[in-house]
Amino acid sequence: MTTAGEIMHRGAQWIPAHETLDRAAQLMRELNVGALPISDKNERLCGILTDRDIVVGCVAMGQDPSKVTAGEMAQGTPRWIDAGADVSDVIHEMQEHQIRRLPVIENKRLVGMISEADLAQHLTEGQIASWAESVYARTGSTGGAGTHSETGRH
Secondary structure, three states: OOEHHHHOEEOOOOEEOOOEHHHHHHHHHHHOOOEEEEEOOOOOEEEEEEHHHHHHHOHHHOOOOOOOEHHHHOOOOEOOEEOOOEHHHHHHHHHHHOOOEEEEEEOOEEEEEEEHHHHHHHOOHHHHHHHHHHHHHOOOOOOOOOOHHHEOOO
16 A cells, blocks of 8 residues: 555645745745645644736736735635555545645644645546546636645544
8 A cells, every 4th residue: 555655745845824925935946845834823724825826816817926915815614634544545635635745643733745746646647637527627727726626624
């Protein structure tokens, strides 16, 4: 059995909900990532912020990214998976909720993220095709915290 913990990208970092979007963008640049999990004051997952959220949900709306916080952009409850979950559960979670990034939690703490690239490296061609068809067939958006594709309930 391959687990979420075995295929995830380690070293994922939170952006605290009180941090501004300009700081989030800087952190994304430093980490070379397009999304950051948002943490509340207790370091619990409260959302996911994408680079697209910053551009479309803030900049394009005429707002100042130095005045809008990551927490203000968080909508809904983000999906996540336990580090010990089987890769089939990862695929199901991402397919069912049409998401492209999935935080991995262990002992109530963030330990990694699973992205499309992580799946591509660890799945068979058939599994990748099935996953991609189900995720991309039902949505035309690129996803983000402000869209259905990165949020939901768990």
